[in-house]
Amino acid sequence: xxxxxxxxxxxxxxxxxxxxxxxxLEQLRADPxxxxxxxxxxxxxxxxxxxxxxxxxxxxxxxxAIDAGAAPxxxxxxxxxxxxxxxxxKSVHLLGFSDLIGAMRLSASAPHQxxxxxxxxxxxxxxxxxxxxxxxxxxxxVESAIRQVQEWSSEMEQSQTExxxxxxxAITA
Amino acid sequence: xxxxxxxxxxxxEGHLRIETEVNGGRVTDAWSSGTMFRGIELILRGxxxxxxxxxxxxICGVCTTVHALASVRAVENALGxxxxxxxxxxxxxxxxxxxxxxxxxxFYHLHALDWVDVTLALKADPAKTSQLAQSISEWPKSSxxxxxxxxxxxxxxxxxxxxxxxxxxxxxxxxxxxPPEANLLAVAHYIEALDMQRDFIRIHAVLGGKNPxxxxxxxxxxxxxxxxxxxxxxxxxxxITLFNELAARAKTFVQQVYVPDVLAIAGFYKEWxxxxxxxxxxxxxxxxxxxxxxxxxxxxxxxxxxMGRDLSKVHPxxxxxxxxxxxxxxxxxxxxxxxxxxxAEGETNPKYSGPKPPYQQLDTDAKYxxxxxxxxxxxxxxxxxxxxxxIAYASGDxxxxxxxxxxxxxxxxxxxxxxxxxxxxxxxxxxADIVVxxxxxxxxxxxxxxxxxxxxxxxxxxxDPESWPKSCAGFGLEEAPRGSLGHWVEIENxxxxxxxxxxxxxxxxxPRDAHGQRGxxxxxxxxxxxxxxxxxLEVLRTVHSFDPCxxxxxxxxxxxxxxxxxxxxxxxxxxxxxxxxxxxxAEAVLQGGR
Numbered sequence: 001x002x003x004x005x006x007x008x009x010x011x012x013x014x015x016x017x018x019x020x021x022x023x024x025l026e027q028l029r030a031d032p033x034x035x036x037x038x039x040x041x042x043x044x045x046x047x048x049x050x051x052x053x054x055x056x057x058x059x060x061x062x063x064x065a066i067d068a069g070a071a072p073x074x075x076x077x078x079x080x081x082x083x084x085x086x087x088x089x090k091s092v093h094l095l096g097f098s099d100l101i102g103a104m105r106l107s108a109s110a111p112h113q114x115x116x117x118x119x120x121x122x123x124x125x126x127x128x129x130x131x132x133x134x135x136x137x138x139x140x141x142v143e144s145a146i147r148q149v150q151e152w153s154s155e156m157e158q159s160q161t162e163x164x165x166x167x168x169x170a171i172t173a
Numbered sequence: 174x175x176x177x178x179x180x181x182x183x184x185x186e187g188h189l190r191i192e193t194e195v196n197g198g199r200v201t202d203a204w205s206s207g208t209m210f211r212g213i214e215l216i217l218r219g220x221x222x223x224x225x226x227x228x229x230x231x232i233c234g235v236c237t238t239v240h241a242l243a244s245v246r247a248v249e250n251a252l253g254x255x256x257x258x259x260x261x262x263x264x265x266x267x268x269x270x271x272x273x274x275x276x277x278x279x280f281y282h283l284h285a286l287d288w289v290d291v292t293l294a295l296k297a298d299p300a301k302t303s304q305l306a307q308s309i310s311e312w313p314k315s316s317x318x319x320x321x322x323x324x325x326x327x328x329x330x331x332x333x334x335x336x337x338x339x340x341x342x343x344x345x346x347x348x349x350x351x352p353p354e355a356n357l358l359a360v361a362h363y364i365e366a367l368d369m370q371r372d373f374i375r376i377h378a379v380l381g382g383k384n385p386x387x388x389x390x391x392x393x394x395x396x397x398x399x400x401x402x403x404x405x406x407x408x409x410x411x412x413i414t415l416f417n418e419l420a421a422r423a424k425t426f427v428q429q430v431y432v433p434d435v436l437a438i439a440g441f442y443k444e445w446x447x448x449x450x451x452x453x454x455x456x457x458x459x460x461x462x463x464x465x466x467x468x469x470x471x472x473x474x475x476x477x478x479x480m481g482r483d484l485s486k487v488h489p490x491x492x493x494x495x496x497x498x499x500x501x502x503x504x505x506x507x508x509x510x511x512x513x514x515x516x517a518e519g520e521t522n523p524k525y526s527g528p529k530p531p532y533q534q535l536d537t538d539a540k541y542x543x544x545x546x547x548x549x550x551x552x553x554x555x556x557x558x559x560x561x562x563x564i565a566y567a568s569g570d571x572x573x574x575x576x577x578x579x580x581x582x583x584x585x586x587x588x589x590x591x592x593x594x595x596x597x598x599x600x601x602x603x604x605a606d607i608v609v610x611x612x613x614x615x616x617x618x619x620x621x622x623x624x625x626x627x628x629x630x631x632x633x634x635x636x637d638p639e640s641w642p643k644s645c646a647g648f649g650l651e652e653a654p655r656g657s658l659g660h661w662v663e664i665e666n667x668x669x670x671x672x673x674x675x676x677x678x679x680x681x682x683x684p685r686d687a688h689g690q691r692g693x694x695x696x697x698x699x700x701x702x703x704x705x706x707x708x709x710l711e712v713l714r715t716v717h718s719f720d721p722c723x724x725x726x727x728x729x730x731x732x733x734x735x736x737x738x739x740x741x742x743x744x745x746x747x748x749x750x751x752x753x754x755x756x757x758x759a760e761a762v763l764q765g766g767r
Contacts, residue, residue: 048282048367048370049384049385051367052371052374052378102330102339103364105326106327106364107364107367
């Protein structure tokens, strides 16, 4: 299966700071630095419905509001073992993000690498605008996301070059 | 006496709190509270009725398409629009696919873990599991090697501490009765069902443009292009082949995996044919028109009402007899809160008067839910697959009678055994089986129409609002997977002036009414045995058997390791010495309800 990178935006647009992941995804879409091979997926508040769009993704960057008890607006990053410490879901739909990943692991279709990027929310009551604190962190969140996918993308290009170049030299030799 | 509270009830969609009173190891009373305000009715006021469905289907991210269908039907009813046959067929295929997919997901992903202990699956002998699988079904994925592989993947998940979707189970609870091999079999099928539902629902992605929240409805029909000679048309011969393939695969799964699993698991829990009985009144609006929506007698799912567990008489349904109470709901009526209001004249005036979270207990003598209490002719009704199956059975539907009798014979049980927790589970499987058999028929009719050059899929006669009367009203009824769904709309000067939705889970999960009559969940929980009040798994079994669906809201990942997935937040003795952890859901609700 060819390697594929995706960014998954999560959150409820009507829940104030919970929307931060979705809003970051919107900004990524408009960012010229985003590598063309990266898929952007609007996850919203979906759970298992995301199995289909995530099928075949090998590196996944999820962006969401993350309640880590930090100061509102703090940028947070989880990777590898740390993701295990994220509980099943604060969302009371049981089938949240970590359930989705669990389901993909069980059916042996999980991405090889998963990074969760997020911002500590301040308010998650009804509201369609980020609070000032979290709004101020949005740019940094987008920058981190861009850096992450650029890093993955160049790693992948490199590994492809490593495969392709010897092939080309073999053919041209 | 102990008050056992479950909040939130997990493995459902939405926000539900159950309070039960437990005496001598049994539930003696129960209260069901929807802790989330929906409010779509207020959003729809003043909008163009032709776009109502786009908003209405956002009531839920799981049932998605069902509210779109009820909404277009309501507006078509108000404006007197008949839809072309192809639109009827496409809608039937979409709703039928939703029914089957929803039932499979409910059984495996929302309900099975009440009966299946995942930790015991790790102790199973794969060879014996293979023998068990082959004894109940032809399903080819049944070798010892296959089950060993599944077991290894579950082991790896447990070892990585990422138990995730299996982490909220009450593992080791004495009420789990399956042998290890049956647990492993069920876990394997849990995983296979993930693939099945993902594959099958491509029908929605094709016919709806996307899934969830299909985008191809129109007042007057569908916007799905149909043309046998047009390779770019959404419905063409190539797509018909795809639909048939998807339906055939789903049928094999339902008949070789889902139904045999339900029967096998039920065999270990026969006593649950004796619990969870409930109201004994059942209602179905009926659905899947064979011709006009105005001919309910020709519906594939019959319309009717059963009263007091009497299968000998199917009563007719008069939608004018549906009314809602808010006596115990956080709303107020201009006519006073003791009265009921018909949805056509319905009001949605939210007024939260519950305790400020975190709270230990709701004042159930006062208002205690965001759900209203719908009643038919002043009587509470259970809706859903069990109601539909019983009504079809009592109406003399030969296919339903044959299937139901075969299931009952297997357990040597009378039809009255169906009034139970297991009865609901069995009825859902029976229904999925019947609908998945029917899908190819609708697909074939669509193909046939197309072959004969009938490609009409939208009736635009009354698309122009200038053609509408100054004021009109209508309703759209439907059988969603979880039960009878109704939308009521009132249109004046081309705009919506009132909109009301009464959803299946309001019928089933609603609170008491002005007469103190319990809702369906509340009634069904009475007499449920409770082995361990700290872990009231038995309550979850009965509540989950209804497939609760309450509209969704907050989604935040918690990075501190706090577990909100835990089912029981309080087991409270009347003295009330136990302190409660903060309840973020209730907090969110309080903020939302202001």
